[in-house]
Amino acid sequence: MKNIYRSIACSIVIILSLLMLLAGVSCKSNESPTPIKEKTKSFIWKISSETTSVYLLGSVHVASKDLYPLDSAIENAFTSAKYLVVEVNTNNISQDEAMQLLVDYGLYAEGEMLSKHLPADLYNKLQEQLQKFGINMALLDGYRPFVAYNMMSQLLLESLGYKFAYGIDLYFMDKADKSGKNILDLETAEYQMSLISSIPDEIMIDMIQYDIDNPELEKYLQELFTAWEDGDVAEMEIITFEALVQQPELEPYYEMMYDQRNLKMLEKIEEFLADDEIYFVVVGAGHLVGENGLINLLKNKGYKVEQLYDSD
Template sequence: MKLKKLSSLLLALIVMLSVFSATSYAAAQPSTTVLLDGKPIQLGEGSAEPFVDNGTTFVPMRSLFETLSIDLSWNNTTKTVSGAKGDLSFSLQIGSKTATVNGEKVTLTTAARIVHNVTFVPLRFVGQSTGYNVSWAQATHTISLTSPVVQAAAQSKGFMWKVEKNGNTVYLLGTIHVADKATYPLRPELEAAFKSADYLGVEVDLTQYTQEQIGAILDDLGTYKDGTTLKDHVSADTYKGVTAILKGLGAPENTLDKYEPWVVSLTIPSLMISDAGYQAELGIDQYLMQQALKSSKPIVQLETAEQQYGLFDNLSADLQESLLVDAIKAYNDPSSGEDQNAVDALLNMWKTGDETTLLTLTNAQQNVDHEYYQAFIADRNKGMTNKIEGFLNSTEHKTYFVAVGSLHMIGDDGIVTQLTKDGYTVEKQ
């Protein structure tokens, strides 16, 4: 796996720090997307564009049937649509909430209809009736249709462990904070463990922060208040690298002057990730938080946004500039797409549950910089482990689903490693 081109900072943002996604959390939700076996499909446009009514997604009948290779029959007299695929069949009537699947009557939430001479049918009903698994991800506004042949292969595995003590259960999920739409659905074991939990535990509960609050934290911790600017605190070459990126984006060269190097070093990778098609709002943590809100599951945070941004603010001046230099180099030198390939590889590692690669990446962090490793991994792992042990030793007899960056889980200072050393039995799930 070729990962040397990926800067240590960018790696940390993707798999370790929730605050990387915080600044985009309050952005508008993406429009509804339909995936077929992980790939986006177009089901009509203009007056024939899919729409949602009463929680049901409607799509143009003919476009859907052609895409799913469903045999279509239409009775114009009764306004009845019939479909068949293999040994599965169904029928529904325009304006009626009663339909049939393999001869059995079922009740629809909302009836099929004709709009502007286009027949629209409920996507979930048609998909499930012809053998597809249909899932809805609120966090990504994505409907996924998975064919029977690839259903098992399409589910992301991730990294999950289970610990029990005193009638309490903690599921530990190593996450990745940036993902794409093809990351979903997650494997059933992950979803079942999450559903069984009384609490969701995350690094930072981003649902409790607004865009304005995150901006205020950044302004408080990451701006100069003594009359100096970025130019006064980094080398001429480093500053020139920042202004060149801004100029290339059509932004004023002094746009980031008020910010300290660590803030700028966060800003540049966020542009890279966005350009590569990855989104922080699609990260596993974001998905779980949205699901928790939907089911009224309480969310507990192991850290705060102030603490995570404070990690950067407390770094030495030399390390802050080093991280900024890394970010500039990564932005300016895609080298045949190796940086994007590295992100692809990280996401593929998570989807396939490749623990060997995860351990290699975790161990490699010890060789980056002692100050960096101590601040971002070792010290944080101790704090999070203490809180997890608090869950396990409580008298509540509750189940917690704790989701934190994957790089925190294994290795010499990993949460799983520390729990094992402290006498807990940790089982891989």
């Protein structure tokens, strides 16, 4: 599970939002822009049809405040668009709705407990890890391993300064709300929860076992954000799929979390390209790269696909 954190940062957004509600953490953006290094390529593409353009931005769902300000190419594309399109508009999900999703998809049946499914030593390690962040294990003991894993990863990321509140998705959702720009969804919260909850418990337990003692998390995250800031598609592809190369048994997970979703997203994006309005689409960066990534899929469909530069 060497690089699973980097895949999470580029993969699915809803579980991060819901777990922050479970932990009682605010999901409102509080980014405080600070200067970042000059760069040329941006992790955004302009997709052109005969009638319109769609801007496709690869997002990282958790980030640090040092990611801001964003490139002018990204900000200008957002300003020019009539619609913001995201995976799921988490600003529209109430706390009650979020908790109901966690109950429906993450809660064990009555009588089942996480402590019965984790090895005793791993359960104790997880308990110790969560206690460091002020989280009582009793809060999670009724939930399945994917909830515990994502809670743990969320807290570890936050301890290093990487927060959902600084994520690119939330940044643009808040910006759209303030400016009155319409926000559209590519997916639903329930669909995303159904996906992540379908990952076998055994895989999630293995992920907890490895990542709870991972000493290189910060290094992995730095590599991820360097690739994103440099607009480095090749490196982002390596980051996204390295775990799959090392562990082919993860193929069903990757197919479900990336390939299948990419095809569904492609259908929606093609609908936008048939319109005459400009759309600004924000999805996890991992969905853009690779043979079955959105950039390649759109090129194969015959659309003009251009990666933008900071000065564009």
